[in-house]
Each structure stands twice: as structure tokens, then as C-alpha cells.
Amino acid sequence: MLRKITLLSTLLLCACEPYTSPAPNIVSIEPEEVVSGQAAAIALTLDAPLPMKVDYGEQTATLLMPTLRIGGQEVAITGVEQGGTLLATVPVTLSAGQQEVLLTLGDGSESVHEQGLTVLPVPPALEPRNGGGGTGGDPGTGGEGGTVDPGQDGGESGHASGKEGQLLVTGLRIDPIPDQVRGVPFTITLRAEGPEAALFEGQVQLSTNKGRVSPNLSNSFSKGVRQEQVVLDKQGGNVVLTVRVGNTLVAQSNPFKVSVE
16 A cells, blocks of 8 residues: 555656656758758758657646757757758858767757768869860750759759850750669769850769768769769659759759669
8 A cells, every 4th residue: 555655646746847758869861961151951850859848737848949060060940840850051151071960958968960961062163165175066965854043943954154264054964864772873964055065074063862972073074974973872752963063053853763772
């Protein structure tokens, strides 16, 4: 009888005192690759909802908002989705390289995702007209790969400003990419577009919206075309590759699926 009374007293005491649910851990970050100097929205998936502090006596429940730091810099959390997903914007001041992502709760508990975010260096600039460009013929128009026109929603291609001495390359294009397998190399075809596309022999930066792509920098184009072998380290649907030259030329591939095997 005494044991039952003691147990009942303990339960009543717990019910009266504030209770904080366990802290969640960072499971994944998407995208895992962002570009230095450019603000980017990311989503952090947690293995549980954010903890709640419940005061049964006051009949209140308070969401405990964490502090998010990336590469040692505090980052503002812009949204909280149901089920345990945090939305944030990566600051433009992050240096290139792999950055630690740290989530700290008010009670001091932490979740660390080491090397959870890769900040890519600034994309290579468009080479000058006299910068060693070749004199090839028409590289072709490519397939039906998607492109992005900076400053517009969608569009046919990115555009370069016709600065003196700069190649008249107005866009980039990625030939259609079929479904792939995680960890298995495959070849993508990249094409420059514009009046002097055949003279482009520069490099482009590569990134993906899911996981990481290797390499992050292509080899040099030849007569405005480059066939690059790449590999993806994460499976999923609606995977998109992005290629960049400077801040003006950006193109995206069609969405495709990456399976485990």
C-alpha cells in the first residue's frame, strides 16, 4: 500500500511540474550545396518535432525555438513546418568549403551536422573574347534540357551583358538527363549558347538540389560543348543539376530520379 501511495505521489508531482520533450536531431539538409556570396533558402529535416515546454499547472504549452548556426554564424530561422522541418536562409558571408550546422536549444542541448553544408566558391567568370577561345563551328542547339533566365521566372536561357572584350555567350543548356543510380558515374552534355558560343572554352560550376555532385567544376569546353562525367551521392526524386558561369549565366537540367541501385 505504501509503495502504491509513493508511486501515485510521484506521478502527481510530475504532472504538476513543467515538462520538456526531448531535443530532436538534424537528419538532413536540402540543398546541401549553395554558392558563396548568394543567399539561399535551405530546409533542415529533424527526426522529431521541436520540443515543447508543457506546464500542466498553468495549462500552457510553449514551443522552444532553437538557435541555428552555420559555420559559426547565427542564422535566422524563417519558418517551422509541421513534422519537424526548419526553414532558414544561408547568409551570403559564408566562406567556401564544408560548414558545420549546429542547432542549439534553450536548455543547452545540441544537434550537430558536421560538414552538413557545402559552400561552393564563386562560379568562374565568363572569359574575355581574346582569352584563348577557339574557332570551332556551330556546336548545335542541344536537346530539350531546361534553362533558367536570371531575373525571370523560367525562360529560355541566361543572358550576358555585351561588355567590350567579353564573349557573346548568352546562355547555357543541359541536354536531357535520364534517371540515374546513386554512386554510379554518368555523362552529361553541356552547351554554350549565343553568337559566339562556339568560342567558349571555359569551365562551369556544377551543383545539385539533393546531396552533392562530383565534380563541382567541369573541365574546359571545346567549341562550346562539354561532355562531363559526374556522380551523385544521394538518391531521391526530382533531382536537378545546376550549372553556372559567373552571376549571369545559369541553367538547370530537367528533373530526374536517382535510385539506390
